[in-house]
Amino acid sequence: MKINRxxxxxxxxxxxxxxxxxxTQSGALDAYPYGFATRFEGMPGSNPEELIAAAHASCFTMALSLILGEAGLTAEKMETSAVVTLEKLEDGFAVTASKLTLKATIPGADDATFQDLAAKAKANCPISKLLKAEISLEAELLG
Structure with missing residues (x-):
């Protein structure tokens, strides 16, 4: 199976x-503004790094949903955020890290199982595989 977006x-x-x-192909973004000021000076608008962060958070969360299902678990709720770091290096700018933070309510899951499954999702998420950056995960099981 091959899917192009x-x-x-x-x-x-x-x-x-x-x-x-x-x-974007879906129309979720339609001529949405971006520029130097939105990328480097904190002005309103988008930038490539926040789009990568949103992609990483959503991809990881879906991957975890799959892995939970394979373990016979279903999340009541999962909230994932990602912080992507853009850093100036000697040879130019590079995305050097993506930090995922997850808070989840998963009935029937103990913390050890949850941490193991979250780590598997981080490793198997297609966006994690795409990034050559350091990827960290902080996961908290709620309730």
């Missing part, structure tokens, strides 16, 4: 004064 970007102008727009 697409996204696109349009850019006009120079690096600091230019403007860009990001779109």
């Amino acid at each position: 697409s996204g696109s970007a349009v850019w006009t102008g120079g690096l600091k004064d230019g403007k860009g727009a990001i779109s």
